[in-house]
Amino acid sequence: MKRFFTILASTGLLTLVRLSSGFIIAKIVATYTGPSGLAMLGQLQGLIAILFGIVTAPLGSGVVKYTAEYIADGYEACAPWWEASLKWLMLLLVMVVIPTLVLSGFISEILFESSGFYWLVCLVAILLPLASISALFVSIYNGMQDYKRYTILSSLSLVCATISIITLTIYFGLYGVLVGASIFSAVSGAFFICASLRQPWFKIKFWWGRANQSHFKQIGGFALMSIVGAICLPTSIVIVRSMLISYTGLEAAGHWQAAYKISEVYQAVITVAVGTFYLPPLASARGRKEIFNQLLIFAKLLFPVVVMVFVFGSIFRDQIVVLLFSKEFDVAADFVMLQLLGDAAKIISSLFVYPIIAKKGVRVFVVGELLYFLAITMSSYFFIRSFGVSGASLAYVMGSFIYLIYVAYSYKVFDF
Template identity: 25%
Template sequence: MIRHFKKIKSSSLLKIFSLTGISVLIKLISSYLIVKLLAILVGPGGIALIGQLQNFTSVFTTLGAGGINNGVVKYVAEYKNDKTTLKQTMSNGFKITIYFSCFVGIVICLFSSFLSRVILFDEHYYYIFIFFGISLILISANNFFISILNGFTEFRKFVIVNITTSILGLIFTVVLVLCLDIRGALIAVVTYQAVVIFFTLYYIRKLFWFKKSYLWGLWDNKTVRKYATYSLMALVSAVTLPVSQLIIRGFLVDSYSLKIAGYWESMNKISSLYLLLFTSTFSVYYLPKLSEIKEESQLRREIFKTYKIFTPILLVGLCTIFFAKEFVINILFTKDFNPMKALFFWQLLGDFFKIFSWIIAFIMVAKSMSRIYIFTEIIFSVMLTLLTYLLVIQNGLIGSVQAYCINYFIYFVTMLLVFKKLLFKKIG
């Protein structure tokens, strides 16, 4: 037992989890300060509006990058020792990013008034979308460069960039919120990643791949087709969950009020804060690792090793948050958010199933299993929306988190069934 614990303790996954934890801790503190400031200044209704805009920007940030960032991580990890293929992969990826971000940015600017009315329920905020359209090329380029660092498994550099961008993003957001209130918060949501690219460029300027030969070569149709699989997967993923959240939030606003929708959004924000530690580790270590593995037995070992490490951490973390929920609400928000307490049990249980399912589901991304990935993303986003409608009508706001829990439990079972041969195949 002791030897088993020492083996886990010395594993590279736990080391990366710990290293990533430093980055995530800084990001958590930054996010906490921003959320706390917003909770005090704009209340639950303002939090709901910001959630609307964040869902929108997540969709169009992925569209603006051509949906290739996971593909960049995979192919840089796969071809990092093949200089010729690596140049083709990176240069074509950068071209796709620039072309898509320019096109999508122009479209957002042209339809800014319409988008303001649909997303923020008021045409007066049209300038927010113009800011976003102009910023999109810088945001997309920043995410592309960070994906390259991830693909090269430059964990320390990746962590340093993330820590610095979190701090810069915090300063930028706080200044705008204090100066412009809710308008400043909305502007910060759509522009802060455009500001942090200048640090990223400074930091990577001396790396061997940051030169024209790697970033702007000849167009290669074969490479573009390989990226197309990831584009389709990423675009479906980018659209499905945020769009379902936009629909659910709109339904809660129509059925109850912006304030009630703000409680639901605030519960999502709490989840996203602590889940960041797991999702960051998956992106930084787990995806490149799964992409490199060729043998089924080795893949199975990596999956079960991840479960062994993450299960106790997840259980302890979720139980702590549940029993300290009132403290968490008061620390993160204000006493006005106390009605959220009823949402914690089902939300945290849903998060447990979400992480357990993601550990398996990442295989679909790492191995370019586009058909099953797209099918499950669409089906479970639609299911989440329908379940929320049904259970909110029946049980009120608590039905929204019950629907979330049921949806991810079914998703976890589905992942077990999809990969049952890989996971439960007898060895020897």
């Protein structure tokens, strides 16, 4: 418990900055571009999430796990895992960036129903290498449990990136929003590089010449899980948003995007806590009993937060929507309670899925992500046609509870 509150204190600043960043950007975009601008921003951010998630797949849970396991033996012991993750990154960048540039017009047509924004797709692809650096360094600091430096650098990089997108939005309107979103992660990556140049592990000898096929293969297992996760959820949301645009119009899709934005920021904050406090101990836990003890500790801390957010958000949803966006988005309040219910199920499912991730349950994880993708997209198709915009939120709730049931059962039968 003491350790948790130590971590909570050190990451409290990051949580505050992340919350503030997400909602300030949403408020500025809503004020200057309205619901249609917010819907277009959501489509672009969906693309960024997919591409960024694919190329940074080897840099997340795997790097955290093996850094946490071997850091006690020095940087030399961690180096093979870092090198393997870097080689995976370079391979995935080639596989993602080139096709994205070639198909930029087609991708723009799918996202915005116009090929005229192909240059935005190209900008996102070109900046992917720089953007991915922040994900790598965050995982290293997290694995080392250097929470102070991790928190300070992450917070400052978020502030710099947020200022850039706000400035571009104020001066250039919709185009500023889209350009700002495209460079957001790259600004963070540049900041992390500059801030980490003097770190003792930032040397070529720790990044080249130590990995073998076994390291490459084991990082690849985590990469596969992350790639599937990076593709399934963002793609499902892009598909749902496209359905809304087709069946209800861009304006209505913008209202739903406002409600989903609240979910997105809320879940991002919880993900920081889970990744920082829950994953590293799971990586070093041995046997079902130790893993269950970690689950129990985190569940006691997580449940009150989930209940409090759901109750508070449901009661004050009208005021929250107007405060975070504008009166133009008041319709979005109708979807907030459903979104928060889906969030609760998805967040609780993390209690069961992270032990499986930590122990490389690749097949279980991949099946779960595919099930979640199919549940949301297929139910959205029927619910949106029957209930309009609220159908998207109903589909989100249904998909989240199906996923929770699946991962809870998988945890019960998994061979730890």
